[in-house]
Amino acid sequence: MRIQFVKLEEFGKAFVPERVRPRLRSYLLKAGITEVTYRLFGFLFFLSLFVSFAPYVLYAYPYLAKKSMTILTSLLYLGLGTFAFLTVSILLVAGICMLGVYFYLDLRIYKRTKEIETILPEYLQFVASNLKGGMSFDRALWSSIKPRFGVLAVEIEIAAKKVMTGGDVEDALREFTEKYDSPMLRRSFDLIIEGMRGGGQIVYVIDKVIETITETQTLKKEMAASVTSYIIFISFIVILVAPGLFALSFQLLNIVGNFASQLGASAAAGGAASSAIPIKFSATGLNKGDFRAFSIVALGIIAFFSAMIMSIIRRGDIKGGIKMIPVFLVLSIVNYEIFTFILSKVFTFV
Secondary structure, eight states: OOHHHHHHHHHHHTTTTTTTHHHHHHHHHHOOOOOOOOHHHHHHHHHHHHHHHHIIIHHHIHHHHHHOOSSHHHIIIIIIIIIHHHHHHHHHHHHHHHHHHHHHHHHHHHHHHHHHHHHHHHHHHHHHHHHHTTTOOOHHHTTOOOGTTHHHHHHHHHHHHHHHTTTOOHHHHHHHHHHOOOHHHHHHHHHHHHHHHHOHHHHHHHHHHHHHHHHHHHHHHHHHHHHHHHHHHHHHHHIHHHHHHHHHHHHHHHHHHHHHHHHHHHHHHTTHHHHHOOEEEEEEOSSSHHHHHHHHHHHHHHHHHHHHHHHHHHHHHSSSGGTTTHHHHHHHHHHHHHHHHHHHHHHHOO
């Protein structure tokens, strides 16, 4: 089993160019992953190959084999067709897998960033208390680390190790702040570094930074509370109104179809008497199965964009709404099925 893992890792390295590996390693460090999992790239390749080969055997190969009547057509359809189908399908499946991995890592980085921003004021309070107790700035930073600080504690420990091995405090802190896309984190430590460099009262600067961060977080909470009515309205539309309207439309399609069929049958039975009527009745051309599929796809699109809009309203970014997409999607589809069942019983007499 170990030999298989080694081969899989070496196979994965072949898909990652040398010049891309440093940036990939830096990106994974933001997500809290210390080692580049090359085995994952190898696994994704074989997964893409398997997923692409299955529809080829079931659908593409029988279709291409029917077109192959002579040696020339066999070479054209089976050879070039197989190459084109597998190439496109492997690239498509691999792209979808890589996009899913990217979204997962990006969401993980986002959660780590928000965790750091939330705990930052409490950490700086410990730093200010240690400075008031007579500690040096670097010692106050390291002594303020607490296990409950989570990601922030780990990042400060990494910066401390760099300083202990001969690095500069400013460089270590700037490298830490530049790792995450957080203006709050970057500006806070920039002010602290500038205050330390200017030789002023660093404790006063830290206290002002803490006060500013606390006020900013309070304002964000108040803004999120003020838009609660909009959040409730959007949730009501996605979970109840949209599924109900699609279910009602489906029942209307059934009623119109049955009504048109009955009128068409009555007109055909009337014979010459009904031939004077210049209107021809027939069943609707819209398939019920197609409409159900369209309804589910439309509900999925509505759930996706509604979660994004809610995240923008509450937090000012899109990433926070990703976790709400499955919730909205499941609830809207389940309610659609429930409404369809209820309305089918209500309109049974039609």
